[in-house]
Amino acid sequence: MKLLSTYNSPHSIIGVLLLLFAILGSPVTFGADQKASFNPDDIVAELKPKLNLNEKQEKDLTAALTELASTLDELIAKREAAEEDEDPRAFIDGVKKAQADYQEKLKGILSSSQLKSYNDLREKVIMDAMKDLSEIRLLDIQPHVGFSDDQLQKLIPVMAESMRGFMKIAWKYAGERLRIGQKIRVGKDLKSIQSDAQKQVKEILTEDQLKKWNEFKQQQQSKQKAA
Secondary structure (H helix, E strand, O other): OOOHHOOOOOHHHHHHHHHHHHHHHHHOOEOOOOHHHHHHHHHHHHHHHHHHOOHHHHHHHHHHHHHHEEEEEEEEHHHHHOOOOOHHHHHHHHHHHHHHHHHHHHHHHHHHHHHHHHHHHHHHHHHHHHHHHHHHHHHHHHHHHHHHHHHHHHHHHHHHHHHHHHHHHHHHHOOOOOOOHHHHHHHHHHHHHHHHHHHHHHHHHHHHHHHHHHHHHHHHHHHHHHH
């Protein structure tokens, strides 16, 4: 997908994959140095009143997050030490396994109602992050298209939903060798996300603004291909 095609260096690819993991897998953030930068104690302290955690749950959740951080740091260190042209699939598989292991531990630590609340909180964090990224992107586009601040606010959730959809697909298939059938299915899914977003954008922008919007997108795509 084009979202990932602009990231050519191994370190940039690592950064994108960890961003995907952070958004979709757990309440984790990563610093610019690509090392796990979260503090398990701080995260558990924030989750405690929201999930009504008992003492054992606090301890177990802190341990799970600490193990997650350690695993990610080891994976990152190995990837950074690897040759530039080395296949990144082992790294991707490692991150996916760490994600799956962490999620499985959550099921054993939290009750069903707590896990639902946790997932609801994660959903809110995901969309807040997507909206922030979308606003930054739209502020960059605004001078080229000329939409108003009111239109900007309407466009933010549209772009946020689109970005999240793309990222979920990218992470689902990251590191896999897709068969022809899978490639077709992924292509259809991506086109569906683009189509839904485009329909909503048409309802927000004027005809002249929409023309400028599409022209700007084409210019950016051309620059990406030339890079």
